[in-house]
Amino acid sequence: MTQGPAPRPLSDAAVSDLLAKQRFGTLATVKQSGHPHLTTMLYTWDPETRVVRLSTTADRVKAKHLRRDLRAALHVQGGDVWSFAVAEGSAEVSEVTTxxxxxxxxxLLxxxxxxxxxxxxxxxxxxQVAERRLVIRLHAERLYGTALDING
Known part of the structure; x- marks a missing residue:
């Protein structure tokens, strides 16, 4: 039995490119129990500052988690099921727009x-004011991801 190709790690530049190409990702925050909380989010990526920005409302659980524990990660699917990118780091929660x-x-605009x-x-x-929106800024301290090159 032959083994297929192994996943290859993506460089920081390739991870950044993948983050820039996508608009939706899965944000992971830490529940009080220590378990991950996952939610699909629309985001923007600033490769120069390495900041992921996400919009949410003040009463959402992810904002509450991040006020208690700043650790977070954003997982983004690549162009196929074999590739992904992750931005991992500390988040900050803005004030609510008033x-x-x-x-x-x-x-937000x-x-x-x-x-x-x-x-x-x-x-x-x-x-945005009526919805009590705020910005989550995830400062990417670590980028990683993989791709699997399959022909055919």
Whole structure:
């Protein structure tokens, strides 16, 4: 019986590229029990600062977890089931946006790709306030991932 190819580790640059290509990933936070809490999230990746930004509301469990334990990771699926990227590090939870157009609201707006920006920015910013939105900033201290090269 022949063994197939082994997964190859991705370089930091390749992991960063994969993070930049995707928009959805699985955020892992730490429950009080020590078990992981996993949730699918829309995110943005800034390769220059190595920061993952995620939008959530103040009452979500992930925000509560991160206020208690800053350790988190984002897992992103590659182009096939054999590849993935992970950004792992410490997160910070912003204040809740409270006034349309405040710094947190502007950061939330900046997370939207230019082509998808809302026509009425003020309405968007007011909605973020009404939803009690905030930004989770995951500072990637470690990047890792693998790919499996299969032809055919």
């Amino acid at each position: 006034v349309p157009g405040d710094a947190v609201g502007r950061e 900046a997370m939207i790709p230019p082509a998808a920006r809302p026509e009425n920015e003020h309405a968007f910013l007011a909605q």
